[in-house]
Amino acid sequence: DAKTTQPTSMDCAEGRAANLPCNHSTISGNEYVYWYRQIHSQGPQYIIHGLKNNETNEMASLIITEDRKSSTLILPHATLRDTAVYYCIVRVARSGGSNYKLTFGKGTLLTVNP
Amino acid sequence: DGGITQSPKYLFRKEGQNVTLSCEQNLNHDAMYWYRQDPGQGLRLIYYSQIVNDFQKGDIAEGYSVSREKKESFPLTVTSAQKNPTAFYLCASSIGVQGNTEAFFGQGTRLTVV
Numbered sequence: 001d002a003k004t005t006q007p008t009s010m011d012c013a014e015g016r017a018a019n020l021p022c023n024h025s026t027i028s029g030n031e032y033v034y035w036y037r038q039i040h041s042q043g044p045q046y047i048i049h050g051l052k053n054n055e056t057n058e059m060a061s062l063i064i065t066e067d068r069k070s071s072t073l074i075l076p077h078a079t080l081r082d083t084a085v086y087y088c089i090v091r092v093a094r095s096g097g098s099n100y101k102l103t104f105g106k107g108t109l110l111t112v113n114p
Numbered sequence: 115d116g117g118i119t120q121s122p123k124y125l126f127r128k129e130g131q132n133v134t135l136s137c138e139q140n141l142n143h144d145a146m147y148w149y150r151q152d153p154g155q156g157l158r159l160i161y162y163s164q165i166v167n168d169f170q171k172g173d174i175a176e177g178y179s180v181s182r183e184k185k186e187s188f189p190l191t192v193t194s195a196q197k198n199p200t201a202f203y204l205c206a207s208s209i210g211v212q213g214n215t216e217a218f219f220g221q222g223t224r225l226t227v228v
Contacts, residue, residue, distance in 0.1 A: 034216065043120075043204050043219030044157070087156065102147070102206070102217055104157035 004088045009109040012082075018075040020108050022088030025069040032091050033064060035073045037084040038107070044087065047073065078112045085109050117141065120205050120220035127199075127227050135190045135223045137205035144209065146188035147217065150174060151202040160203075163188055192225065199227045 005023040012018040024033065032051050036044040048055055048062045050071075055062045061074040075082055087107040118139040127133045137146065144165050149157040159172030163182040177196025182188055188207075192199045202224050208217040 041202070041222070041224075043206075043221045046216040046218065049216060102157075103159070104149070106154075106156045 004090060004105055006088050006105065006108045008106070009111070011111050011113055012078045014080060014112050014114050015077055018078040018082065018110055018112070020073040020086050020110060021070065023070045024090050027068050027090050030092055033062065033071050034089045034091055035060070035062065036087045036089065038087065039084045080112050080114065083110060083112045118205060118207055118218050118220040120223050122223060123221065125223055125225045127225065129227055130194045132194060133192050133225065135192070135203055135225070137188045137190065137220060138186055139207045140186060141207055141218065143207035145207060146182070147206040148180065148188070148190045149204040149206065151204060157204060160190065199225060201225060
């Protein structure tokens with residue numbers, strides 16, 4: 001699976017949009033981009049995923065560049081409860097043993113400030 | 115409610131003792147995973163299972179063992195051979211063979227060995 005690179009930490013003001021970048025320059029054509037977040041001492045929570053097109057759900061938007069080498073997770077109106085570590089992961093879409101592995105790096109600690 | 119349940123939330127054991135962490139899911143998912151998380155670190159994969167009666171080693175399987183006798187259950191045993199067992203352990207599951215499906219995580223078990 002392709003590796004990802006994320007900033008160690010970011011700050012955002014409450015009510016503003018939080019834009020979290022992720023670099024995945026070695027991504028393959030059959031690899032999806034996933035985002036999870038982890039609030040302190042809890043299990044990770046799924047946010048969103050995409051392949052080529054931009055995606056939006058009730059939690060966030062995912063913008064993937066045309067060459068798919070990077071992506072940005074957007075939380076449109078950050079709240080204090082969005083303070084968490086955000087993980088960007090790439091995951092192969094094919095069947096088989098390696099398909100089941102989710103490789104988590106250290107992620108980005110997003111701190112939303114009042 | 116559907117979900118993935120880990121128990122107990124906190125566990126204390128004496129050095130040299132084996133301990134088994136429970137993970138149960140009622141989501142009818144085929145794949146299940148165990149991860150370990152150390153302070154300030156990302157998640158590292160210990161074992162994963164694609165289907166009942168089958169499991170594969172992850173990146174840090176030494177000192178751990180698992181079983182998958184039922185679809186709903188994937189217990190993890192931390193043996194005395196694991197040199198640094200104190201950690202936060204997370205179990206997850208995903209629906210099946212396609213890579214474009216998200217994983218759901220339990221709330222974790224914090225194991226402390228004294």
